[in-house]
Amino acid sequence: MKTLVIFFSHAGDNYSVGNIEVGNTKIVADYISEITGAKQFEIVTHKYDGMAYGSLIKLAQEETRKGELPEYEGDVDLSGYDTVFIGGPIWWGTYPQVMFTFFKKHASDLKGKTVIPFTTHEGSGLASTVQDVKKAFPGAAVKDGFSIYGHDVRTGKAKVEKWLKGLGW
Numbered sequence: 001m002k003t004l005v006i007f008f009s010h011a012g013d014n015y016s017v018g019n020i021e022v023g024n025t026k027i028v029a030d031y032i033s034e035i036t037g038a039k040q041f042e043i044v045t046h047k048y049d050g051m052a053y054g055s056l057i058k059l060a061q062e063e064t065r066k067g068e069l070p071e072y073e074g075d076v077d078l079s080g081y082d083t084v085f086i087g088g089p090i091w092w093g094t095y096p097q098v099m100f101t102f103f104k105k106h107a108s109d110l111k112g113k114t115v116i117p118f119t120t121h122e123g124s125g126l127a128s129t130v131q132d133v134k135k136a137f138p139g140a141a142v143k144d145g146f147s148i149y150g151h152d153v154r155t156g157k158a159k160v161e162k163w164l165k166g167l168g169w
Contacts, residue, residue, distance in 0.1 A: 001082045001083060002039075002080055002081045002082050002083075003036050003037065003038035003039070003081060003082065003083045003084070003085070004038055004039050004040070004041060004076070004078070004081040004083070004084045004085070005029045005032050005033055005038045005039070005040045005041070005084075005085040005087065006040075006041045006042075006043065006076070006084060006085065006086050006087070006102070007025050007026065007028075007029040007040070007041075007042055007043065007085075007086070007087040007088060008025065008042070008043040008044075008045075008072075008087075008088040008089070008095070008096055008098055008099050009022075009023030009024065009025035009026035009027075009029070009042065009087075009088070009089070009120075010023045010024075010025075010048060010056075010089055010096075011023045011026070012048075012049065012050060012051065013051065013052050013053040013056070014053060014150060015053055015122050015150070016122045016149075016150055016151045017150055017151050023089075024089065024120040024150040024153040025087050025088055025089055025118075025119075025120045026042070027153045027154065028087060028118060028120060028148060028153060028156075028160060029042070029085075029087055031156075031157050031160040031161075032085055032087075032118070032160065032164065035160070035161060035164050035169055036164060036169050038083075038085065039081075041074075041076040043072045043088075043098055043099060043102050044072055044073045044074065045070050045071060045072045045073065045098045046073075047070050047071075047098070057091070057092075060091040060092055060096060060097070061092050063096075063097040064091070064092040064093075064094070064097060067097075068097050069097060069098075069100055069101040069104060070097055070098040070101055071098075071101065072098050072101055072102060075105075078106060078109040078110060078113075079109070081113065082113060082114065083113065083114040083115075083116065084110060084113055084114070084115050084116070084140075085115075085116045085117075085118060086099075086115060086116070086117050086118070086133060087117070087118040087119060087120075088119060088120075088129075089119065089120050089121065089150070090119050090120070090121040090124040090125075090126075090127045090129070090147075093124065093127045093128055094127055094128045094129055094132050095119075095129055095132065100132075100136070103132075103133075103136035103137070104136075106137075107136060107137065108139070110137040110139065110140040111137070111139030111140065112139060112140070112141075113140050113141070114140070114141045114143060115133055115137055115140040115141065115142045115143070116142075116143045116145060116146075116167070117129045117130050117133045117142070117143075117145035117146075118145050118146040118147065118148075119145065119146075119147040119148075120147070120148055120149070120150045120153060121147055121148075121149065121150065122149060122150055122151065123149075124147075125147045126145045126146075126147045129145060130142060130144065130145050133145075143167070146160070146163045148160070
């Protein structure tokens with residue numbers, strides 16, 4: 001079974017954990033890859049680089065309200081994968097809008113594949129991500145997801161291992 005982890009992660013000024021060099025979601029994606037052997041594709045945009053947390057949240061709220069779809073760098077061929085993990089932080093009740101840019105571009109690429117959402121957050125859990133992924137990829141088998149507090153990520157590898165063990169890894 002070929003597995004891929006697709007994620008967006010925000011380094012820099014983050015709620016509850018301060019200014020971080022490696023984003024919380026990147027750390028979880030790395031745990032998943034280490035345990036499952038999955039390849040990774042990071043959704044990268046420089047739109048949010050260097051922004052203070054307060055400004056970032058205002059921008060994220062505005063993007064969500066307007067349904068903006070920020071551009072991202074690079075791309076990935078999803079045809080060779082059976083299982084795809086999709087992860088990101090929770091910004092205004094769901095994934096950051098840049099992830100929806102990816103979803104729109106790849107709407108039909110996950111048909112018949114297993115998709116597993118995951119999130120980092122500071123109180124929102126999965127929010128609406130599972131429903132949003134089901135809507136974005138109607139032909140995929142979307143599993144229940146996993147969420148972890150951002151402030152727990154750096155010491156939370158065992159939580160990720162337990163979740164993945166429950167999924168059969």
